[in-house]
Amino acid sequence: MIRVCLPEDQPQMMALWERVAGVGVNERDDSAEGIRLFLQRNPGCSFVAEEDGCIVGTILCGHDGRRATVYHLAVDPAYRSRRIATGLVSHVMQALHALGIGKVKAIVFADNELGAAFWTSSGWTLRRDIDYYDFSVR
Numbered sequence: 656m657i658r659v660c661l662p663e664d665q666p667q668m669m670a671l672w673e674r675v676a677g678v679g680v681n682e683r684d685d686s687a688e689g690i691r692l693f694l695q696r697n698p699g700c701s702f703v704a705e706e707d708g709c710i711v712g713t714i715l716c717g718h719d720g721r722r723a724t725v726y727h728l729a730v731d732p733a734y735r736s737r738r739i740a741t742g743l744v745s746h747v748m749q750a751l752h753a754l755g756i757g758k759v760k761a762i763v764f765a766d767n768e769l770g771a772a773f774w775t776s777s778g779w780t781l782r783r784d785i786d787y788y789d790f791s792v793r
Contacts, residue, residue, distance in 0.1 A: 657704050657705075657712075659701070659703075660694060662687070664703055664713075665686075665690040667703075667709065668690070668710060668713050669685060671731060675730070676769070677763075677764055677766075677767030678727055678729045685727075693715065693717060700717065700747060701716050701747075702746045702747065704739045704742065711731040711733075712731065712734065712743055713727055713729050713743070714728045714743040714747055715727045718754065718756050720756070721756060722758045722759065723747075723759040725744075725747060725759060725762065730743075741777065761774055
């Protein structure tokens with residue numbers, strides 16, 4: 656079952672991210688408070704997949720009103736090949752469509768071959784014409 660992500664899901668989400676290769680986490684953004692604030696700023700745009708009360712998949716999505724970014728698409732290795740990731744992405748795309756947002760990017764670490772294969776096979780295009788710069792304010 657796929658449902659909207661709630662702040663109280665954070666402990667199970669963090670446990671999943673820590674055991675899934677290719678997902679980067681940090682103590683500030685992915686803390687209980689960080690997730691609560693992210694979900695508050697982006698209501699109805701992030702989802703979890705549950706089975707028997709356990710979170711087996713996640714997707715976080717945030718937007719600025721015109722463009723969106725997907726983070727932390729992760730599926731427990733024991734639950735792969737069940738189209739969970741595809742379902743999570745579909746829920747995000749429906750939410751973004753309802754908000755009138757027409758452009759979305761996914762952040763994937765360069766060494767995450769499984770993630771890159773998923774996005775490519777799902778019809779997403781790897782952009783090679785831009786560089787991404789990062790700066791920590793805190």
